[in-house]
Ligand SMILES: Cc1cc2nc3c(=O)[nH]c(=O)nc-3n(C[C@H](O)[C@H](O)[C@H](O)COP(=O)(O)OP(=O)(O)OC[C@H]3O[C@@H](n4cnc5c(N)ncnc54)[C@H](O)[C@@H]3O)c2cc1C
Ligand code: SF4
């Protein structure tokens with residue numbers, strides 16, 4: 092099948108990528124760009140493990156045609172850390188025990204980042220709502236919500252908040 | 263899960279889209295947000311050879327008020343509906359319904375209001391992977407001759423689980439459809455066939471371009487729904503209500519529209535039950551309870567056992583959804599009067 096070139100800015104790098112019409116954005120980032128952080132859990136929109144940020148908004152990469160993303164900017168979980176330096180949000184996930192098997196984590200991080208980019212101090216209800224499209228089979232969610240909350244507002248005296256001195260910047 | 267093969271077009275103009283739909287007809291599929299269509303294509307339940315994307319048709323994404331109508335472009339993303347002050351004021355039930363669709367990261371940014379209305383009907387026996395379905399005979403909707411949801415059924419009773427359509431029907435919305443043949447307008451409550459295989463009275467060359475909601479002075483509306491999980495899952499019962507105050511006595515209901523969703527092949531506008539509320543006072547909760555029961559009795563016969571939950575439970579919950587939506591709508595009237 093013939094390929095069509097699309098322009099995609101992936102984690103701040105603009106690239107030209109040949110795609111087939113029936114390639115999803117998830118297939119392109121995982122299989123063509125080797126960015127295997129985004130996961131395919133269900134492939135049908137239910138689980139959220141494929142969540143990426145497309146032009147500033149969280150979307151299901153498994154339900155987005157690569158061709159539809161032509162000309163857009165995509166951030167995947169690989170685009171968060173600066174080399175080995177994790178973002179506050181990522182560190183908070185580790186500190187608060189929000190990662191168990193880790194399969195849902197990339198999607199959770201992207202949904203959480205999209206929320207924090209829009210609202211730097213969301214309340215718990217807002218965090219839960221923003222993460223409500225992401226399924227986790229391990230943690231029971233409470234620790235994930237804690238992690239996002241403490242990334243937004245490191246709590247003085249929280250024994251887990253490794254990040255308490257820095258605070259504020261979640262990129 | 264791979265998608266099947268197709269060719270892809272993303273015309274820059276409405277005329278370009280309509281010309282492609284006219285050329286390819288049954289072989290064409292309209293791609294809005296894709297959050298319904300692409301799943302069905304992955305399951306091999308839909309296989310359009312030509313996908314016509316609305317990606318560049320930004321002219322179909324708007325919310326405005328014109329000649330007594332709240333007009334919403336078919337391609338307007340769900341998030342824009344949720345965040346619109348205009349919709350909040352004029353059609354609060356639609357905001358409530360859109361907030362409940364799936365989840366933020368599934369539809370709010372990619373899913374559209376047009377796609378929400380035109381998503382295909384669903385059934386737990388049908389919306390399954392190809393592998394799952396390959397283990398047994400195909401049902402009516404899958405090209406076969408039996409139904410797993412209702413014994414001996416000679417036709418498909420798949421369920422319309424659109425949150426948006428239920429709320430919109432309560433507000434007496436109309437749809438505007440365009441094709442190379444011209445434009446026509448249909449009332450949403452007259453837009454459905456009685457065939458679960460092809461639920462919409464729409465031609466393959468037609469594009470939904472606009473949704474019109476009449477702005478009725480003093481009208482209030484509310485939407486209630488039940489689903490397994492509050493996010494991700496489709497509604498298993500829902501209700502949309504619009505109440506218009508009586509012109510002479512603002513404390514009384516002049517006219518009501520009660521619509522029950524996720525119980526049939528289309529949202530059900532219950533004309534008789536709605537009429538029974540004319541003249542009822544806005545604080546008459548006993549009348550609302552009665553209307554809830556009547557709605558349950560009217561809607562129950564339509565439902566097939568195909569949305570997951572126990573059928574009797576879904577039927578019983580019609581009463582609650584209608585009752586709650588009525589009380590919620592009526593409460594807005596007292597708030598308006600207090601202001
Ligand atoms: C996990 C999951 C959960 C979901 N939960 C819900 C839920 O709770 N409630 C709910 O209502 N929906 C739900 N959905 C279904 C769907 O995501 C939404 O209905 C969404 O709003 C569909 O919009 P879309 O733009 O993505 O539609 P698309 O998939 O692009 O289109 C849907 C259908 O309409 C046709 N179409 C779209 N636009 C037009 C147009 N302008 N003219 C002609 N035809 C058109 C398409 O060809 C297709 O057949 C869910 C989906 C998933 C995957
Ligand atoms: S209602 Fe019956 S025919 Fe229709 S999709 Fe379900 S099992 Fe198939």
Ligand code: FES
Pocket residue numbers: 130131132133134135136137138139140141142151152153154
């Ligand atoms: S893989 Fe995309 S939602 Fe599950």
Ligand code: FES
Pocket residue numbers: 189190191192193194195196226227228229230
């Ligand atoms: S950590 Fe295992 S699924 Fe969330």
